[in-house]
Amino acid sequence: MREGGLAAPTRHPLAWEDPEFYDEAKLDTELRRVFDICHTCRRCFNLCDSFPRLFDLIDESKTGELDSVASASFKPVIDACTLCDMCFMTKCPYVPPHEFNIDFPHLMLRARAVEAKKGEVEFSERELAKTDRNGKLAAYVAPLANWATNSANKMMRGLLEKAAGLHHEAHLPKYQSKSFATLTREKPPVVDRSAPGFGRKAVLFSTCFTNYNDPQVGLAARAVLAKNGVETEVVYPQCCGMPLLEQGLIGEVAKAARTISGTLQPWIEKGYDVIASVPSCALMLKFEWPLILPNDAGVKLLSKATFDLSEYVVDIARKEGIAPGLQPIEASLALHISCHSRAQNMGQKAAEMVRLIPGADVQVMERCSGHGGTWGYRTENFETALKVGRPVAQQARDGKKACVASECPLAGLHITQGIEKLDGETKLPALVTHPIELVARAYGLAP
Numbered sequence: 006m007r008e009g010g011l012a013a014p015t016r017h018p019l020a021w022e023d024p025e026f027y028d029e030a031k032l033d034t035e036l037r038r039v040f041d042i043c044h045t046c047r048r049c050f051n052l053c054d055s056f057p058r059l060f061d062l063i064d065e066s067k068t069g070e071l072d073s074v075a076s077a078s079f080k081p082v083i084d085a086c087t088l089c090d091m092c093f094m095t096k097c098p099y100v101p102p103h104e105f106n107i108d109f110p111h112l113m114l115r116a117r118a119v120e121a122k123k124g125e126v127e128f129s130e131r132e133l134a135k136t137d138r139n140g141k142l143a144a145y146v147a148p149l150a151n152w153a154t155n156s157a158n159k160m161m162r163g164l165l166e167k168a169a170g171l172h173h174e175a176h177l178p179k180y181q182s183k184s185f186a187t188l189t190r191e192k193p194p195v196v197d198r199s200a201p202g203f204g205r206k207a208v209l210f211s212t213c214f215t216n217y218n219d220p221q222v223g224l225a226a227r228a229v230l231a232k233n234g235v236e237t238e239v240v241y242p243q244c245c246g247m248p249l250l251e252q253g254l255i256g257e258v259a260k261a262a263r264t265i266s267g268t269l270q271p272w273i274e275k276g277y278d279v280i281a282s283v284p285s286c287a288l289m290l291k292f293e294w295p296l297i298l299p300n301d302a303g304v305k306l307l308s309k310a311t312f313d314l315s316e317y318v319v320d321i322a323r324k325e326g327i328a329p330g331l332q333p334i335e336a337s338l339a340l341h342i343s344c345h346s347r348a349q350n351m352g353q354k355a356a357e358m359v360r361l362i363p364g365a366d367v368q369v370m371e372r373c374s375g376h377g378g379t380w381g382y383r384t385e386n387f388e389t390a391l392k393v394g395r396p397v398a399q400q401a402r403d404g405k406k407a408c409v410a411s412e413c414p415l416a417g418l419h420i421t422q423g424i425e426k427l428d429g430e431t432k433l434p435a436l437v438t439h440p441i442e443l444v445a446r447a448y449g450l451a452p
Contacts, residue, residue: 014093014094014100014101014102015100015101015102016093016100016101016108016111016292016296017101017106017108017296018295018296018297018299019111019114019115019255019296019297021115021118021255021256021259021297026115026118027118027119027122029119032115032116032119033076035112035115036076036079036112036116037071037076039107039109039112040059040063040071040079040082041071042099042105042107043056043059043107043109044059044060044063044070044071046097046098046099047060048096048097048098049092049096049097049109052089052091052092052096052373053085053086053087053089053091053092053373053377053393054085054389054392054393055082055083055085055086055109055113056092058081058082058085059082062074062078062079062082079116083113083116083117085386085389086109086110086113087251087344087376087377087378087380087381088110088113088114088250088251088377088378089110089344089345089348089373089377090110090288090344090345090348091344091347091348091373092109092110093107093108093109093110093111094347094348094350095347097109111296114250114253114255115253116253117251117252117253118253118254118255119253120253121252121253121254121255126252126253126254127170129168129169129170130170130252130379131252132169133169133171133248133379134248134249134251134252134254134379136213136214136217136244136248137213137217137243137244139217140180140184140213140216140217140218141217143180143217144180144181144182144183144184144217147179147180147181147182148182150180151179151180153165154177154179156173156174156175156176156177159173162174166384170383170384170385171382171383171384172382172383172384172386172387174387175381175382175387175422176418176419176421176422177382178214178218178219178414178415178418179218179219180217180218181217181218181219181220183220184216184217184220185211185215185216185217185220185222185223185224185239185241186211186216186239186241188220188223188224189220189223189224189227189239190239193227194227194228194230194231194232194237195231196231196234196235196236197231197232197233197234197328198234199234200232200233200234200328201233201234201321201325201326201327201328202233202234202235202321202325202326202328203234203235204234205233205234205235205236205278205321205325206235206236206237206238206275206276206277206278207230207235207236207237207238207277207278207279207280207312207317208237208238208239208240208269208272208273208277208278208279208280209223209226209227209230209237209238209239209240209280209282210240210241210245210265210269210279210280210281210282210286210290210311211223211239211240211241211282212241212244212245212281212282212283212286213244213245214282214283214414214415215282215283216241218414219414219438219439221438221442222282222414222438222439222441222442223239223282225439225441225442225444225445225450225451226280226282226314226439226441226445227239228445228448228450229318229441229444229445229448229450230280230317230318232328232330232448232450233318233321233327233328234328235321237280238272238277240268240269240272242264242265242268242269243261243264243265244261245261245265245281245285245286245289245290246258246261246262246289247285247286247288247289247378248378248379249261250289250293251378251379251380255297258289258293258294258297259297259298262289262294262297262298262301262304263298263301263303263304265290265307266294266301266303266304266306266307267303269307269310270303270306270307273306273307273310277310278310278311278312278317279307279310279311279312280311280312280313280314280317281311281312281313281314282314282439282441283412283413283414284313284343284345284346284349284412284413285343285345285378285413287311287312287313287314287316287345287349288345288348288349290307290308290311291308291311291349292308292348292349294307294308295308313346313349313351313354313412314412314439314441315346315354315355315357315358315412315440315441316349316351316354318354318358318361318441318444319354319357319358319361322357322358322361327361328448330448330449331361331362331363331444331447331448332362332363332447332448332449333362333363333364333365333447334362334443334446334447335407336407336408336435336437336443336446337366337367337368337406337407337408338359338365338366338367338368338406338407338408338409338410338437338440338443339368339370339400339401339404339406339408339409339410339434340355340356340359340367340368340369340370340409340410340411340440341370341371341374341397341401341409341410341411341412341413341416341417341420342355342356342369342370342371342411342412343374343411343412343413343416344373344374344413344416345413346412346413347371353369353371355410355412355440356369358440358441358444359440359443359444361444362443362444362447363447366406368400368401368404368406370397370400370401372396372397372400373393373394373397374393374394374397374411374413374416374417374419374420374423375389375390375391375392375393375394375395375397375419375423376390376394376413376415376416376418376419377390378415381394381415381419390419391419391422391423391426394419394420394423395423395427397420397423398420398423398424398426398427399427401420401424401434402424402427406434407434407435408434408435408436408437408443409421409424409434409435409436409437410436410437410438410439410440410442410443411439412439412440414438414439417436417437417438418436421433421434421436
């Protein structure tokens, strides 16, 4: 056995179509193997809450070792994993090709897949994961939906907590009456043919959040890309399936992957790049889908053609040069690099993008916000999510910047709520849903 090494980490495809993947005895054996290695290492003690829960279980057991911990006690450890991938990407020395072959997030995903196959996913969680249906329905009654989900509405949020398990204090994203797809058809941007990047073509995979919750991110992205000579089309067949993946519903994610990759394949074959406006969705298209469907040609093609939004703007700046016209803006920024941005292994592209603005004042925060998708909204997780995200909230507060932003829209919302709860903090930085909006503002393109 050789410790360390210079070989790049690699991930194995998920064997979710193999019956042994769902064998509970074999799953328990693998959980015990991995948990014992984690127990003897403990480098991940300060990441998500999974590891403190695991180490407390072992330390408080009869022998102080895993052998005296009942398998029935593992569920809280499994439930606390947010699939952020930070243990795999930044901490664990035993990921493949090391012979210990540790992939903690995908093992937690396997455990959830076993639960899902047994029908143990809660009804409310499955309903919350239907983001397209929820977004379309909420659009018809957006003002009413936003009134009902406002955390200041104690009565309605109390009812929502009982019905859907969403903590009554959690700040939830708002819905819009018009989707991004609708708004962009009403007034498409004019492509600047004199820009250095003219000739590029890209499909904006708008994601469910941009489409239903914050179209301004998509509008800002399309305006900045047009200013840089990029011809864009908006294509959104359906949600990428990340909320389903969190619940272990891998078969449903595979179905979404086949549908979306099939829709985007003709565009890619015509020379279009694909840009995802939310890091979690870019991660799905680039990395998770190819591990779920490793032999699907359409998924492979899409993986190679996909860019994160910040990554794409920086790519233009590096290869052709950013279009002239960026002006300084009076908006210092505390910028959170989301976990799913980091998991794409592309560097701090959001920070690089914002620094294209002359005189940009950027404070970078590279630590988990604690939110973890819908995980942080849940009644049983909300306080833990705030605890995990407290260091980032403190950084943002102490930096005293005018704005706070994350490429992950839910992380940004959660960070501002964390700041609000620090010592009764009342002076909050303005929340920018995505840093592309600041670039649009610097170009004079902000809606």
